[in-house]
Amino acid sequence: MNEKNNKWIIHLVAHTHWDKEWYFTKQDSDILLNDNVNNLLNMLDNNEISNFTFDGQYSIIEDYIKYNPDNKTKIEKYVKDKKIIIGPWYTQPDFFNSGSESIIRNLLYGIKGCQSINSDYLKVAYVPDSFGHNNQMPQIYNSFGLNRFLYWRGISKKIIDNNGIINDWVGIDGSKILSYNLLFGYWPFGSYYPYLELNKSNINLKAKEFYENTKLMIDEIKNKSLGITNSILIPIGGDQAPILNYFNEFVNEINNLSNDQWIVSDYDTFFDNINISTNNLPMINEELRFPYLSRVHRTIGSQRQDIKYILKKLETELYLNLEPLMSYYFLIAKKYDKSFIDEIIKNILLSQAHDSLGGCNSDRTNSDIKNRIERSYDLVQSIETKILKIISKNVNLENESLLIFNTELFDTCHDYFVKIFTKHKYFNLEEKNGEIVNYSVIKSSYCESGMSVKPSINGEKVESLDGFYEHDILINDLKIDSLFFSVLNIVKKNEIYIDKYISNFKITLDKNMIVIKNNYNDDCYKIIFECTYDFGDSYDYSPKSFKTEEINTFLNSSIEHIIHNRLNISQITIDYLVPESEKKSKKILQKFFITIYEYENNKLTFNINTTNNSSELRWRFIILSPKELKSTFNDQCYSIIDRNHNEYLKTWEIDKWKEAPINIEPFEYICGVRNVFCIYSKFLNEYEMFDNNKFAITLYRSVSFLGKNDLLFRPGRSSGTSEYNLKTFDSRLINYNFDVSLTIDFNNNVNNLLESRHNIKNTLYYQNQNYNTLHKKFDRFLLKIPSIEIKSLGxxxxxxxxxxxxxxxxxxxxxxxxxxxxxxxxxxxxxxxxxxxxxxxxxxxxxxxxxxxxxxxxxxxxxxxxxxxxxxxxxxxxx
Structure with missing residues (x-):
C-alpha cells in the first residue's frame, strides 16, 4: 500500500455466476436467464445500473439471443459499450478433466463469439468457481492476449500466508501472469446484498447492515494486500444472482459510512487501476489445486464415470481422427463441414462446464449431458463414414476390401484393431502390390439370419441372404504414409497359418491376483482389483475411516491362454462377493472379465469388463510394483507434469483446510512412474500412488446423493445443496456395464505420449461391404459420390x-x-x-x-x- 495514501479504493463489481445446469436443468436456467437479461436491458435503458458482468461467458448471451433475436442489436450495443460484460470464455470449464484442446477451444469460441456480435470481451482470465487450475494456463492465457488472472479456488495456505492474494503465477513453461485471488470467493458479499428487499426508503439502513456484516472480510482482504496495493476487489453477486437494483445509490450510501473510497467498477477497470507498488511480486510456481480456502473436489474425476468415458471418447475421436481426416479432405476437395464441427464443439464445451463435467448434478441434468455427448458422437461417426466412403468410391475400393487411414502427420507402422465382414472363414489380407499383411483373428462368428425384401406384383418378396463371417482382427505392422491410407484386399485361402508370437511375459493367476513376470529382467508385477466403501457423494470420494478397508471377498477365478498369429491373449475371470450397498450387508456377486493382449514390445493391454451391481463403493485397478515408487508423472493440458506427494496431508485438519488434500491426481491420457511403467488410457481419469509400491487407477465410483454433510475427507456442510441431500439414483451406476481398456508400457526412456497415440485412438477405416450396413449407420444411406482426385499429400x-x-x-x-x-x-x-x-x-x-x-x-x-x-x-x- 502507498504510505502517502492511507485510503483504500474498494472496487465493487456487479455480477452473476451462471451455472447453466446443476441441480437444475439448462431448460430451467434458460427461463431464469431470459428474465434476468430482460431486467438488465430495462435497467440499462433507464440508466439504473452502470454495468453488469455475466460470469466471463459468451454462451450465456448466445442462449439469450436464441430466444430473443429481436434484442440482438440492443445486446450488441451494450456489450460493445461494456455495459454488459461477457467473455473471454464460452463456458466456465473444468481444468483437469477437460481435454487439452477443448480448453483452448473454449477461449477460442468465447472470443470468437463476442467478435461475432461486433463486441468486446473481458480482458481478464476470470474463473470464479472452477475446481482448481492446471499450471499450463499462464502460457495459454498469454497466447490469447490475457495477462490478468482472477480466481478463487485452489490456492494453498502456504501461498496465502507467505505471498498474500496478489502474485505472479508462473506456468510450467515459465510463462507469467498477474493473478488476484478472491480470498472469500465470488459469492459471500453478494449474500449480504438485499436483492429483493432493497428500495429507496431503506437503502441507508441496508447499506449500513452490509457495511457492518462485511467489515471483517474486507479487513482481511486489506491485510493480505498490504505492501502491494491500496486497491481491493469485491464482487457483488452469486449463483444465478439477479440484477442489482439501486446499486449506484447503495454504493453512495456506503461511502457515507466508510473512510475508504468505494466505487462501482468492473474487472478490467480494477486491474487497470490496481496500482501495484512493487516490481517484484511474489511468485506461485505450482498448479492451483489445493483445497485450503475452498473445496476443489480432488476425486471428482471418477464421479459419473459413464459420462466422462463417452466425453473423452468423443474428444479423442474428434481431435485425433475426424478433424485431421476433414483437413485432408479439404485439401483435396475444398469441402469442410465447419457448421457441424461448431455444433459438436459447443456441445463439448457446454458439457465441460465445471459442474456439468464433474457429474455433480441431478439425475435429470446428467441425463441431458449424456444425451448431448452421444448425439455429438453420432455426428462425428457419420462425418467420418461419409468422407471415407467418398474416398473409397473414388479409388474404386473392391468388394470386401478395406481402407485404413493414418491421421498422423508422419509415416507410421502400427497394429490395427478392425471388425470386418466377409464370406470367407479363412483369408489373406493383401496390399495392392500383392504383399501379404499379417493379422490375428481375435473373435469370429457366422451370421446367416439375414433376409432381403423386394416389392413385387404380389406384395413383398422375401428372400434369404447368404451367410457371412464377422471377424474381429488385429492387423500387424501395417505401414501407412503420412495423412494417407492403405488399401487391403481380402483374398480367400483354405487354412489359417499360426505364427507363434514369442512372449515377453509370463501371466499367471494366484487366486484374485494377476501375476505378470517379465521374461527378460524377471521383474514381477501383481495386479489386484480393490473395492472399498464410498461414503461420499457426487463431488468427493470419502472412506469410512482413514485406513482403507477392502470389502470385496474373493470367490473364484480362472485363466485361459490363447495364442493367435502374432498375438497372445490371456482371458481371466475373477468372481467377488461385495455388499449390496452401504446399508445392506447382503453379499452379491460381482464378476470381472479381463482380457490381456500382448502384441507390442514390452506392453500389455488390458480390457476390463464388469457390470456394477452394488452402490456406495469404489473399484480400483492396482499395480503392485517390485520397485519402490517415489514420484509420478502424467499428462494434462498440453504438458507433462512430475508429481511428489504434497506436504499438506499431515496438517490439513490442524490448519482447517476445507477438504483433505489427498494424493489422488487427474490425468488426460497417460500416467505412471518414470523408468518403471506408464499407463495409457482414453477411458479413465485419476490415479494414486501409495504405500511406496502401489499404483492405483480408479475404475468407477457408485454413490447415491448429490451432496452429503460431514464427510471424512470433507468435513462440514455438503457441497451443492447443503440444506437438502438430493438423491441421485443414476449415480449408483446399477447395471452399468463397465468396459474399458488400458495399456501398461514397461519400456523406459521413450516418449510416452507418442507411444500412447495409437493405443488411445480408434482405427479409422472403411470396408466396402453389403453384409452388415448397420455396422456404420451412415453407410446404409444412398449417397451421391462427387468425383475427386485422391492423392497422397506428402x-x-x-x-x-x-x-x-x-x-x-x-x-x-x-x-x-x-x-x-x-x-x-x-x-x-x-x-x-x-x-x-x-x-x-x-x-x-x-x-x-x-x-x-x-x-x-x-x-x-x-x-x-x-x-x-x-x-x-x-x-x-x-x-
Missing amino acids: ISLSNTDFIVKTFKKAEKTNDLIIRGFNPLDKDINLSLKNNNTNNNILFNVLDLNEDIKHINKNEILIKKNEIITISIKGDILDD
Missing part, C-alpha cells in the same frame, strides 16, 4: 516427438492449423516437409487466437512444454 513433420493435438481448418481463413507441444525434457526442432518434392513447407507461427506472430518460417525451436500453433496454406496443393 505433408510430414520432421520430428515425431512433437505431439500434435489438433490439425484443423483455421477459424478466420482457409489455412490449416497444426497445434501441439514438446513433452520432452529438452528443446526440439520442427519443420514441415513435402515428401513428394523433398522440399520444406513454409509455415506461419500463430498465437492461440490464430493471429500471425511470424510468417514464412521453415523451422522452429520448441522448448519443453511449449505450445506451438502453425498454419499452412489451404491451397498448398496448387503451389
Whole structure:
C-alpha cells in the first residue's frame, strides 16, 4: 500500500455466476436467464445500473439471443459499450478433466463469439468457481492476449500466508501472469446484498447492515494486500444472482459510512487501476489445486464415470481422427463441414462446464449431458463414414476390401484393431502390390439370419441372404504414409497359418491376483482389483475411516491362454462377493472379465469388463510394483507434469483446510512412474500412488446423493445443496456395464505420449461391404459420390516427438492449423516437409487466437512444454 495514501479504493463489481445446469436443468436456467437479461436491458435503458458482468461467458448471451433475436442489436450495443460484460470464455470449464484442446477451444469460441456480435470481451482470465487450475494456463492465457488472472479456488495456505492474494503465477513453461485471488470467493458479499428487499426508503439502513456484516472480510482482504496495493476487489453477486437494483445509490450510501473510497467498477477497470507498488511480486510456481480456502473436489474425476468415458471418447475421436481426416479432405476437395464441427464443439464445451463435467448434478441434468455427448458422437461417426466412403468410391475400393487411414502427420507402422465382414472363414489380407499383411483373428462368428425384401406384383418378396463371417482382427505392422491410407484386399485361402508370437511375459493367476513376470529382467508385477466403501457423494470420494478397508471377498477365478498369429491373449475371470450397498450387508456377486493382449514390445493391454451391481463403493485397478515408487508423472493440458506427494496431508485438519488434500491426481491420457511403467488410457481419469509400491487407477465410483454433510475427507456442510441431500439414483451406476481398456508400457526412456497415440485412438477405416450396413449407420444411406482426385499429400513433420493435438481448418481463413507441444525434457526442432518434392513447407507461427506472430518460417525451436500453433496454406496443393 502507498504510505502517502492511507485510503483504500474498494472496487465493487456487479455480477452473476451462471451455472447453466446443476441441480437444475439448462431448460430451467434458460427461463431464469431470459428474465434476468430482460431486467438488465430495462435497467440499462433507464440508466439504473452502470454495468453488469455475466460470469466471463459468451454462451450465456448466445442462449439469450436464441430466444430473443429481436434484442440482438440492443445486446450488441451494450456489450460493445461494456455495459454488459461477457467473455473471454464460452463456458466456465473444468481444468483437469477437460481435454487439452477443448480448453483452448473454449477461449477460442468465447472470443470468437463476442467478435461475432461486433463486441468486446473481458480482458481478464476470470474463473470464479472452477475446481482448481492446471499450471499450463499462464502460457495459454498469454497466447490469447490475457495477462490478468482472477480466481478463487485452489490456492494453498502456504501461498496465502507467505505471498498474500496478489502474485505472479508462473506456468510450467515459465510463462507469467498477474493473478488476484478472491480470498472469500465470488459469492459471500453478494449474500449480504438485499436483492429483493432493497428500495429507496431503506437503502441507508441496508447499506449500513452490509457495511457492518462485511467489515471483517474486507479487513482481511486489506491485510493480505498490504505492501502491494491500496486497491481491493469485491464482487457483488452469486449463483444465478439477479440484477442489482439501486446499486449506484447503495454504493453512495456506503461511502457515507466508510473512510475508504468505494466505487462501482468492473474487472478490467480494477486491474487497470490496481496500482501495484512493487516490481517484484511474489511468485506461485505450482498448479492451483489445493483445497485450503475452498473445496476443489480432488476425486471428482471418477464421479459419473459413464459420462466422462463417452466425453473423452468423443474428444479423442474428434481431435485425433475426424478433424485431421476433414483437413485432408479439404485439401483435396475444398469441402469442410465447419457448421457441424461448431455444433459438436459447443456441445463439448457446454458439457465441460465445471459442474456439468464433474457429474455433480441431478439425475435429470446428467441425463441431458449424456444425451448431448452421444448425439455429438453420432455426428462425428457419420462425418467420418461419409468422407471415407467418398474416398473409397473414388479409388474404386473392391468388394470386401478395406481402407485404413493414418491421421498422423508422419509415416507410421502400427497394429490395427478392425471388425470386418466377409464370406470367407479363412483369408489373406493383401496390399495392392500383392504383399501379404499379417493379422490375428481375435473373435469370429457366422451370421446367416439375414433376409432381403423386394416389392413385387404380389406384395413383398422375401428372400434369404447368404451367410457371412464377422471377424474381429488385429492387423500387424501395417505401414501407412503420412495423412494417407492403405488399401487391403481380402483374398480367400483354405487354412489359417499360426505364427507363434514369442512372449515377453509370463501371466499367471494366484487366486484374485494377476501375476505378470517379465521374461527378460524377471521383474514381477501383481495386479489386484480393490473395492472399498464410498461414503461420499457426487463431488468427493470419502472412506469410512482413514485406513482403507477392502470389502470385496474373493470367490473364484480362472485363466485361459490363447495364442493367435502374432498375438497372445490371456482371458481371466475373477468372481467377488461385495455388499449390496452401504446399508445392506447382503453379499452379491460381482464378476470381472479381463482380457490381456500382448502384441507390442514390452506392453500389455488390458480390457476390463464388469457390470456394477452394488452402490456406495469404489473399484480400483492396482499395480503392485517390485520397485519402490517415489514420484509420478502424467499428462494434462498440453504438458507433462512430475508429481511428489504434497506436504499438506499431515496438517490439513490442524490448519482447517476445507477438504483433505489427498494424493489422488487427474490425468488426460497417460500416467505412471518414470523408468518403471506408464499407463495409457482414453477411458479413465485419476490415479494414486501409495504405500511406496502401489499404483492405483480408479475404475468407477457408485454413490447415491448429490451432496452429503460431514464427510471424512470433507468435513462440514455438503457441497451443492447443503440444506437438502438430493438423491441421485443414476449415480449408483446399477447395471452399468463397465468396459474399458488400458495399456501398461514397461519400456523406459521413450516418449510416452507418442507411444500412447495409437493405443488411445480408434482405427479409422472403411470396408466396402453389403453384409452388415448397420455396422456404420451412415453407410446404409444412398449417397451421391462427387468425383475427386485422391492423392497422397506428402505433408510430414520432421520430428515425431512433437505431439500434435489438433490439425484443423483455421477459424478466420482457409489455412490449416497444426497445434501441439514438446513433452520432452529438452528443446526440439520442427519443420514441415513435402515428401513428394523433398522440399520444406513454409509455415506461419500463430498465437492461440490464430493471429500471425511470424510468417514464412521453415523451422522452429520448441522448448519443453511449449505450445506451438502453425498454419499452412489451404491451397498448398496448387503451389
